[in-house]
Amino acid sequence: MAFTKKRPDGSHHTISLSSAGNFFGEVGVFTGELRALGAYAEAPTTIGRLPESAVKKIVAETEPVRLILEGMVHHLKSTTSHYMDEVLRTEKLALVGTMMSSILHDFKNPFSTISLATMLLEQRFADDPKAVSLCRNIDSQIVRMTNMANDLAAFARGDQQINTSKVSLDQLFAHFKELNEPYFNHKSIKLEMNANGTSVHGDAGKLLRVLQNLIGNSIEAIRPSQADGIVQVIASDMGANTLITIRDNGPGITEAIVNNFFDPFVTYGKTGGTGLSTAIVKSIIDAHNGSIDFDSSPKGTSFNICLPKSH
Secondary structure, eight states: OOEEOOOOSSOEEEEEOOOOOOOOTHHHHHOOOOOOSEOOOOOOOOOOOHHHHHHHHHHSSSSSHHHHHHHHHHHHHHHHHHHHHHHHHHHHHHHHHHHHHHHHHHHHHOOOOOOOOHHHHHHHTTTHHHHHHHHHHHHHHHHHHHHHHHHHHHHHHTTTOOOOOEEEEEHHHHHHHHHHHHSSSOSSSSEEEEOOOOOEEEEEHHHHHHHHHHHHHHHHHSTTTTTTEEEEEEEEEEEEEEEEEEEEEESOOOOHHHTTTTTTTTOSSSOOOOOOOOHHHHHHHHTTTTTEEEETTTEEEEEEEEEESOO
């Protein structure tokens, strides 16, 4: 006898098996709720049925046993639910990892061709500062896309390795603006970044990804009709650590996802996206031995990232 839980896609995942001589029952007898699992006989089977009324009478006559059984039933139901959530999450992450590995493999040759073309163009138009700047920006964007895919694949594998060194936040913020100015140039949204001469001990590429995800989310959160949208990124010296605050005046994070905001595949109100951006942010900050939290209200959201200044 196989006991299965139905997946969102309609397929069934086997939770446990029962063989000859074993006992099994339905927790709904005690909770009054619908069946938690389905039961399927994988071979010709003979089973005996104990009436619900008889079970309830036996349990009712021994009050302590009833209380223990009710506690066990509710615990088992919760455990089954959490187990299925973890199974689905693991399967989704494995699929994401496989997909990103395939994408990286397929994009390797096109990226190499683009890089070679930009190098030749830069050499040909070496006297044109604008052309040189555009070619270098294309190269930077290719590196950025490759790093994003690698970060996603590493997160799916649970492998978040970082190469740390002293990182000037003035330089990091300037590089971020250089890469993203064409994309974050909104007439109704103002982006302010002030590093205040601070630094951190970290992986510049990974921290760039953190800024990319959080600032991008902030800009998306601000209503299109909001004429006075603003996103501020401010770094502050906190002694042994540096605090990076990313603040916006958007509508805030909905209550529906506040408690599991950094969990994988959590998203709300978006037609696109994977729900992995904030989970990747959290994993990068954790790999730096840092911390991240947020405050949110209908008047805006503030993310507070604390990172060490030295190894």
